[in-house]
Amino acid sequence: MSKNLTISRADLEAMDRFYREGGLRRMASPHVHYQEASCPHPGCTHKMEWIDFQLELHGDMDAVYKPLVKSWWEGTGFAGRCPACQGWVHFTTLEMKALSEDEARHLPCLPDQWHALAQFA
Ligand SMILES: [Zn+2]
Incomplete structure (x- = not known):
């Protein structure tokens, strides 16, 4: 029997829920590492990579x-524009995803100047 050291998506989601x-x-206050x-x-x-919102x-x-x-x-996350390309990004505790303008409108949105106040590393 081989040892499986990779973390499954289900384990990741369970840990994420707990967190x-x-x-x-x-x-x-949300901060995250991607x-x-x-x-x-x-x-x-x-x-x-590191965002302190x-x-x-x-x-x-x-x-x-x-x-x-x-x-x-709650896991829904929120939407904000990328400071470089201005594209909408869906931020959650697990990942960033690209969003269309229309999809972003259905999510809670960060204020326009969010990246001026957030800290990145
Ligand atoms: Zn971008």
């Missing part, structure tokens, strides 16, 4: 912080 439950209880750090839009090489700096707790933080920890 998100803790974050939601604390309503913690293994796949390139912008998901084809042709864009912008890297967003610093949503508390937007100053509007009821309109920005609370709904976005809740959505993040």
